[in-house]
Amino acid sequence: MEWSWVMASVGKLLRLTLGAWAVVLLVALALPAQAQQPSSVNPTASSVKEQQLLQELNRIQGRVTIPDQRSSVLEQPAGRDWRNFRDVTLRWIGGIAILGMLAALIIFYLTRGMVKIEGGRSGRSIVRFNGFERTVHWMTATCFIVLALSGLNITFGRPLLIPLIGLEAFSEWSQWAKYAHNYLSFPFSIGVIVIFLMWIGGNIPNKLDVDWIRRGGGLVGGDHPPAYRFNAGQKFMYWVVVLGGGAVAASGYLLMFPFYASGIEGMQIASVVHSVVAVLFVAAMIAHIYIGTIGMEGAFEAMGSGTVDVNWAKEHHSLWLEQQKAREAEGNARSAAAAPAE
Amino acid sequence: MKAFLIAVVTAIVIAIAWAGVLNKVQEPVSEAFATQGVRL
Numbered sequence: 001m002e003w004s005w006v007m008a009s010v011g012k013l014l015r016l017t018l019g020a021w022a023v024v025l026l027v028a029l030a031l032p033a034q035a036q037q038p039s040s041v042n043p044t045a046s047s048v049k050e051q052q053l054l055q056e057l058n059r060i061q062g063r064v065t066i067p068d069q070r071s072s073v074l075e076q077p078a079g080r081d082w083r084n085f086r087d088v089t090l091r092w093i094g095g096i097a098i099l100g101m102l103a104a105l106i107i108f109y110l111t112r113g114m115v116k117i118e119g120g121r122s123g124r125s126i127v128r129f130n131g132f133e134r135t136v137h138w139m140t141a142t143c144f145i146v147l148a149l150s151g152l153n154i155t156f157g158r159p160l161l162i163p164l165i166g167l168e169a170f171s172e173w174s175q176w177a178k179y180a181h182n183y184l185s186f187p188f189s190i191g192v193i194v195i196f197l198m199w200i201g202g203n204i205p206n207k208l209d210v211d212w213i214r215r216g217g218g219l220v221g222g223d224h225p226p227a228y229r230f231n232a233g234q235k236f237m238y239w240v241v242v243l244g245g246g247a248v249a250a251s252g253y254l255l256m257f258p259f260y261a262s263g264i265e266g267m268q269i270a271s272v273v274h275s276v277v278a279v280l281f282v283a284a285m286i287a288h289i290y291i292g293t294i295g296m297e298g299a300f301e302a303m304g305s306g307t308v309d310v311n312w313a314k315e316h317h318s319l320w321l322e323q324q325k326a327r328e329a330e331g332n333a334r335s336a337a338a339a340p341a342e
Numbered sequence: 343m344k345a346f347l348i349a350v351v352t353a354i355v356i357a358i359a360w361a362g363v364l365n366k367v368q369e370p371v372s373e374a375f376a377t378q379g380v381r382l
Contacts, residue, residue, distance in 0.1 A: 135345045135348050139353045141349075142353055182361075184353065187356035
């Protein structure tokens, strides 16, 4: 009886001891594993970061079930640069170019005033541009004004117009402006091509232009350097229209027909070219409009009625006037010779 | 004035013709980004 009690006590003690050792062993084994665990769990620690992907690939692309497979491109790093250019850089370039030109012209007008016909009006006029030339000019000009306003709306519309007219009106106006921009691009392009062909003969730069520029073109000082039909200033405008118009037309059609001739990268470059050339074009045309209206007496008539005062022609295009007079005299002599003698 | 009016009318006529060409050539958004599959 006593022996069995002793054996039971020893067995109980042994079980307790073994149990305690087992607990100690488990804790000892668990500790190193626990020491390796981070204090806070980061479920994406082992996944690839977006920036790593963008460094390795030129785009992040997935798969789509819709017909347009190009929509599978989720991210394209160059797109961020383009967006930054469009939202920030372009606004600075456009703002400085257009407001700078306006400021310069205001200062010029306040200091120089309108360039008058020094000899006064003679009362005699001479044909400067025929009906066809004026029609092409005005077609290109009216298209340009609509294209410029609707284009500037894309760059400056959101920050400038939304606070004034609200979101709904801006949305409606922008939609119509976009239609006008797309549809009037074609008559504008035709106008630029016809202008190029129609006036190329008189717009090749020559030595006379150097002298004209050196003498300030009659705008600075009271000098009137000689010029044929187009002086150096007008030649400059001609090439701005031809080259600038050509550049905006070509880049604009790339944007109008997305993915027809280029990928997304090409379209981003086209967008940058289109917008930069366009804002510089607008700035140049503001100067053109100024000199053709309030900047110079008698200049608007050339594109208005098509005729200019002879004294205006004498002061600004003296060599052209001589050519016209010689041609007229030649025509008169020819008709006199052809007339039957009495 | 006559040249200006002719210019504006010419621009509008060419623009309308160009609009017709554009609408024929370019795929509308509803077609470009659509699928024939039906999602139920």
